[in-house]
Amino acid sequence: MSLYLKKHPWLAWLTLVVLVTGFSMAIVWAQKTITPNAPAPVTKMKPAATHPVIIKPGPATPRLDTGLKDKAGNAVTVACSTCHSTTTPNVLRNTAEDLFQAHRGLQYQHGALTCLSCHNASNYDTLHLADGRSVAFPDVMTLCSQCHGTARRDYDHGSHGGMNGHWDLTKGGRIRNNCINCHDPHHPKFPLVQPVLPPRDRISVPKAEGSH
Amino acid sequence: MNDPSTSPKTPCSGNCACSGNSAPPPADEPTGISRRTVVKALGATLGVAAYAKALAPLTELTKETSMDEFIQKHYKELSKEEMAAVIQRLTQEAKDHYGADVTISDPQPVDGVKFGYALNLSICNGCRKCAEACHLENNHDRPSHQSYIRVFEMSKGSMDFEKGNAHYDHPVPQPDKYYMPVQCQQCEHPPCVDVCPVEATWKEKDGVVVVDYNWCIGCRYCEAACPYHARRFNWTKPQIPAEEINPNQSYLSNRIRPQGVMEKCTFCLHRTREGRLPACLEACPTGARVFGNLNDPNSEIRWVLENKRVFVLKEELGLKPQFFYFFDE
Ligand code: SF4
Ligand code: SF4
Numbered sequence: 001m002s003l004y005l006k007k008h009p010w011l012a013w014l015t016l017v018v019l020v021t022g023f024s025m026a027i028v029w030a031q032k033t034i035t036p037n038a039p040a041p042v043t044k045m046k047p048a049a050t051h052p053v054i055i056k057p058g059p060a061t062p063r064l065d066t067g068l069k070d071k072a073g074n075a076v077t078v079a080c081s082t083c084h085s086t087t088t089p090n091v092l093r094n095t096a097e098d099l100f101q102a103h104r105g106l107q108y109q110h111g112a113l114t115c116l117s118c119h120n121a122s123n124y125d126t127l128h129l130a131d132g133r134s135v136a137f138p139d140v141m142t143l144c145s146q147c148h149g150t151a152r153r154d155y156d157h158g159s160h161g162g163m164n165g166h167w168d169l170t171k172g173g174r175i176r177n178n179c180i181n182c183h184d185p186h187h188p189k190f191p192l193v194q195p196v197l198p199p200r201d202r203i204s205v206p207k208a209e210g211s212h
Numbered sequence: 213m214n215d216p217s218t219s220p221k222t223p224c225s226g227n228c229a230c231s232g233n234s235a236p237p238p239a240d241e242p243t244g245i246s247r248r249t250v251v252k253a254l255g256a257t258l259g260v261a262a263y264a265k266a267l268a269p270l271t272e273l274t275k276e277t278s279m280d281e282f283i284q285k286h287y288k289e290l291s292k293e294e295m296a297a298v299i300q301r302l303t304q305e306a307k308d309h310y311g312a313d314v315t316i317s318d319p320q321p322v323d324g325v326k327f328g329y330a331l332n333l334s335i336c337n338g339c340r341k342c343a344e345a346c347h348l349e350n351n352h353d354r355p356s357h358q359s360y361i362r363v364f365e366m367s368k369g370s371m372d373f374e375k376g377n378a379h380y381d382h383p384v385p386q387p388d389k390y391y392m393p394v395q396c397q398q399c400e401h402p403p404c405v406d407v408c409p410v411e412a413t414w415k416e417k418d419g420v421v422v423v424d425y426n427w428c429i430g431c432r433y434c435e436a437a438c439p440y441h442a443r444r445f446n447w448t449k450p451q452i453p454a455e456e457i458n459p460n461q462s463y464l465s466n467r468i469r470p471q472g473v474m475e476k477c478t479f480c481l482h483r484t485r486e487g488r489l490p491a492c493l494e495a496c497p498t499g500a501r502v503f504g505n506l507n508d509p510n511s512e513i514r515w516v517l518e519n520k521r522v523f524v525l526k527e528e529l530g531l532k533p534q535f536f537y538f539f540d541e
Pocket of ligand 1: 395396397398399402403404405421437438439440441442443476531
């Protein structure tokens with residue numbers, strides 16, 4: 001076989017060309033048969049959604065309030081990188097109480113995570129994913145979703161997270177909260193709240209023992 | 213409870229014999245006035261009194277109720293023009309009685325839409341913001357804290373909301389409790405509709421059970437028939453300060469109800485029939501509520517029904533609620 005090919009090298013080329021053409025035609029044919037089946041019925045059932053669902057962006061890149069006021073009375077804030085570009089991160093300091101300068105008193109209770117689980121030590125004006133890629137603060141949902149997959153799944157199906165606007169997107173849009181709108185990332189469990197509007201009707205008043 | 217200005221004031225009990233039989237014994241000798249004349253005059257007086265008594269409800273109407281309202285037809289019998297006149301009258305009443313400029317619409321069920329509501333008991337924290345939103349959206353009486361939503365504080369392990377406590381007043385959520393908001397379940401087979409003697413309440417095409425407040429006679433049978441305690445009675449004329457009145461109203465939902473009629477949750481049909489979300493859902497800070505079109509296989513509500521552990525209250529009654537509860541796994 002190889003001898004034969006050595007004698008007629010054009011044959012190898014011909015084989016290659018035939019194979020490549022065959023493959024591409026097969027792919028084109030496969031796509032033709034797949035495409036009409038999949039998305040068509042979906043578009044048929046759902047009238048075109050004409051209004052957008054807007055997910056509120058995560059917080060802007062935060063700035064630290066120095067507690068000082070400028071001449072106009074506005075709070076003086078600094079970017080995270082202002083301090084963090086000149087300090088070396090100490091991975092052993094993991095609670096606010098371990099710190100000397102900033103962030104003292106920060107309520108922190110979020111599983112076994114530490115500051116640098118989310119905050120990006122190579123650029124404090126961003127966050128980072130578990131694989132090291134950096135994430136901008138407004139994109140925080142990508143970060144949360146790494147661990148909270150079921151919450152994210154429910155969110156994507158509209159059954160987690162507060163929203164406003166329209167259930168019928170052909171009539172109007174919808175605005176949805178992002179994770180951080182409701183959960184404090186440093187203390188994500190909902191705090192205790194005092195309920196509003198206690199009922200004053202006479203139905204469902206708790207029954208005393210022995211009465212009916 | 214009763215507003216004295218609207219309760220009957222006529223001293224006659226209505227059981228008196230107003231036929232003239234109780235006339236004093238007549239004199240034997242004809243005097244200037246004959247016996248017959250006395251009897252006649254007496255009968256006439258009493259007749260007039262009886263007539264006045266019979267008309268009393270109508271004359272009293274002028275204070276709170278107009279004649280137009282008294283003779284108003286059933287919602288389903290009203291022609292377009294008649295409905296327009298009714299709405300104009302109600303708008304005027306809101307102005308006269310409450311000093312509020314309101315807009316009353318009459319949105320109809322949307323074809324192909326059947327509403328469903330689901331509530332995630334794993335994340336509801338019992339804050340009652342939904343009940344408050346209902347209170348404000350639906351122009352409820354302020355002093356009584358009226359709301360179509362009652363949130364029960366439940367012991368973990370119990371599913372019977374009759375054993376829950378709706379009157380809790382401590383910070384929530386308590387660790388050993390969960391919270392179950394209950395409102396009208398918009399039953400497929402609503403017993404409240406079956407018992408109404410005058411057909412003042414019925415189920416609409418989109419599944420919402422509504423009340424014609426102007427047809428309701430206030431007998432409260434439906435309240436007794438509802439196993440979810442979802443119906444409310446207007447014991448008094450609702451008190452709402454003009455500036456707090458929600459002007460976006462509809463005939464079958466949140467317009468200000470008269471005294472003495474029944475009312476209930478309508479899934480905010482003045483909002484939801486326009487495609488908007490119900491007020492209680494928008495107010496919920498935990499995102500425990502999911503609302504949508506059960507007929508749309510791509511809707512959020514359908515995803516919940518198909519992917520969560522869903523149950524309905526008092527399923528054994530077979531009323532087929534269109535309000536569902538679920539837990540996260
Ligand atoms: S929950 Fe009560 S008021 Fe609502 S439809 Fe069912 S029986 Fe009627
Ligand atoms: S507003 Fe939401 S979290 Fe609060 S009681 Fe109502 S359903 Fe529960």
